[in-house]
Amino acid sequence: EIPFSTVAEADLGRGYASINRTDARRVVSVTADVDRSVITAEEVLSDLSRGYLNDLLKDHPRVALSLEGEQRQSGEYLVSLVFPFLIALFVIYALLAIPLHSYTQPLMIMSVIPFAYVGAIWGHQIMKQFDLVAGIAMMSILGMIAAAGVVVNSSLILTYTVNRLVSEGEALDDAVVNAAVTRCRPIILTSLTTFVGLMPLMFNTSVQAQFLVPMAVSLAFGVTFATVITLLVVPAIYRVFEDIGGLITGLRSPAVATESTL
Template sequence: ALERRYAVIVAAVGVLILTGAMMQSGRLRYQFFPQVEGNIGFATLTMQRGVPIERTELAVAQIQDAAERLHAELDAEYPGPSIFVHTFASIGEQLSRDGPPSSGGEGGAHIAEVGVELVGSKFRDLTMEEMLIRWRELTGSVPDAVELKFGSDAFSAGEAINIVLYGTQNVERLAQASAMVKQFLATLSGVSDVADTFRAGKQEVQLSVRDSALPLGLTQIDLARQVRQAFYGEEAQRIQRGRDDVRVMVRYPEAERRSLGSLEAMRIRTRDGVEVPFGAVADAEVTRGFASIERLDRHRIVTVTGSVDRSVATPDQIIAEFKAWAPTYRAVYPNVKFGLGGEQEQQSEAASGVLKGVGMAMLLIFVLLAIPLKSYSQPLIIMSVIPFGTVGAIMGHLLLGWDVVFFSILGMIALAGVVVNASLVMVHSINVHRDEGLALGDAVRSAAVNRFRPIALTTATTFFGLLPLMAEKSVAATPMVPMAISLGFGVLYSSIMTLFLVPVGYLVLEDIAALRNRILHKGEEDEEESDADRRNPYGAKTRPTV
C-alpha cells in the first residue's frame, strides 16, 4: 500500500463517491425521525360541529365493531395467546397518550377516539402499521365524519405531512386550494388520512342592516345589541345573596325565544325611539360559522396534514413530489402560498443548528491537534479518516436494514471525536520513530505494525459493547439504535482506514513537501546562475579580445 499510495487514495475517494451516490439515488433512504410504533393504535374521529352525541356514538360503535372483527381474524391467523389486550373508547375528548387525560385541546360531542392495545412488539409478528391498515379497511367510511385518522406513534417530531397555505384573506379561496392539495396528496403511494384544518362551525344567524335603514341612523352595532338583549338578555341589577352575586337579566319570555320566527317578529328601535319591524331594516341569513380561525404572522392559514407509511415512502420523498407538482398548483391559485410545518419544520431547524455546531467542532479539533503537533498539515492527515467513519455508519445502516435518520447524523458527529484518537496515536508514533533516527519508510512501517494491536483491540471492544443496543427491539430504545449503529460501524470502518490511509497520507504529505523543496531549490539555483551571468556576461572561461 505504501508503494502504491496514490492508488490507495484514489480508491478511498472512490468509496466516498460511491457512498454519496448511494444516498442520492435513494438506495438507502433518509428521514428525519424514525417511526416509533407504540403498542396502542388510535382511531381519532372528528364529526361535524353541532352533531348530536348520539350520532357520534353510532360512529364510535362502527369503529369498535371493526376492531372486534379484526380481533377475531387475528386470533384465527395467529394461534396461541391473543395479541389483543383490550379495546377502549372516549367521546368528548381524545384519549391520553401518556399519563392522565389532558384538560387542554379541542373537546365536544363531535370528538371521539377509539384505542386498541396489543401485546409488546417482541411477542407478536404483526406490526402495528399492518394492524392499522386492516382496521382502516374494516371500518370503511363513517357517515358525517369530517376526519378519521389512524395512528400509533409513541412519539414523533410532528405531522409527517404539514403544508400551511396562506397569502389571501379569502377563506373560501384557501379552502379551494386546500381541496386541490388534498386531492393530489391522496394520489401518492403511502399517503393516508389526508385532511385539513378548515372546519365549518355550528349553524348561526348572520345579521346585516339594509341600506334603507341607514337614513334612520341604525348601525350594525345597534342591531346586534338589541337582538342580544332580546334573546340573551341585559343585566338590570345584581343582588348580593350571601357570598354570591345574583344577576337579574331582562329578556323576552322563553316562549318568544324558541324559534327564528320570534326574531322576524321582533321590532327594532331607532335612535329617535321609533320601533320598526325587523324585516324592514335588517336581513337574517342562516349559515355556518368557522370552528376556528388560524393565523400565522397575521395571515389567515389553512393547514393540510397527512400520514405516511414509512415502509413505502418517507415524508421527504412525499414533500419532494409535492414541490415538483407545486407549479401546477400555483397556476390555479397564484395568490395562495405554502410553507412547511410539522416534521419538515423541525428538520430544517435542527439541520441549521447541527451545521453550525459541526463547523465549530471541526475547527476546535483542528486547533487542538495543530498546537501539540506544531504542524498545520499533520492534523489534516489525522482528520482525513472522519469522512470514512461516515461511510462505515452508512454501510452499517444498509446491512441492518435501517433508514438513516437524524439520530444517525448525531452518531456520526459524535464519531468524529472518536475516530481521530487512533489516527492521532498513529501520527505521533511515526513522529517519535523519525525523531529516533529511523528513515521515513521504516518509521511509517514500524508505527503501523506497533499500533495495529491496540487499534484492533479498542475497535473491537467499542463495537461489541454497542452490539446489545443495536439488537434492542424495545420502543424506548428505538431512537438510540441508529446512533449506536453509526458509532459501532463507523469506528469499525474508520479504524481499518486508519491503518492504511494515515501512513499513506503521511508519505503523500512528505512527497508534497519534497516536491515543494525541489521547486524552491531549483528556483534558487536558477537565480544564482542569473546572478553569475550578470557578473560575467561572456561566460566563466571567455575573455574579451582586444
C-alpha cells in the same frame, strides 16, 4: 318566495368545524405519527414529494406546501448544528496542531472523518436489512458528528508512532510500515471494544431504545469502518505529504542558491 330546490341543490355531508387562515390564506394541516420501526418521517416525506405531493402542486399551482411542527423543528435543528460542527472541527485541528508542531499533519489525521460517515451510512443499510432501523434519522446525524471526534484517535496514534520512529533515525518508508504493523492490534482492539459496547443498544428492540438506536449505529459502524481505513490510508497520505513537502523544498532550494550567488 321560491323553493330552494329551484335555485340550488343540497347534499348532506360533513362540514368544516372551523376554517383556519394564515396571512389571509386558507390553511389545511395534515398530521401523522410515524412508526419508526418501519419507516422514518424523512423517508415518508421523500416518497410523498416524489409522488403525490409533486402531482398535487403541478395540478394546483396556487397551493403551497410547508413543513411545520416536529419536521420543521428537526430541519432547523440540523441547520443549527452546522456552525457548531465547524467550530468542533477547528478545535480538533488546533488540539492536534499544537502538540504535533505541524499544520499539515492534523489535516492528515482528520482525513479519516469522511470515511466514518461512509461507514455510518453502510451501517444503516446493513441494520435496515434486519429491521432494526428504518433509515437515517436526526439521531443518526448526531451519531456521525460524535464519530468525528472518535475516529481521529487511531490516526493520531499512528501518526505519533511514525514521528517517533523517524526521530529515532529510522527511514521514512520503514517507519510508516512498522508503525502500521506495531499499532495495528491496539487500534483494532480499541475499535472492536467500542463496537461491542454499543451492540446492546443497537440490537435493543424496546420502544424506549428506538430513539437512540440510529445514533448507536452511526457511531459503531462509523468508528469501525474508519479504523480499517486508517491503517491503509493514513500511512499512504503520510508518505504523499512528505513527497509534496520534499518537492516544495526542492523548488525553493534553487531560488535560495541563485540569491546567494548574486
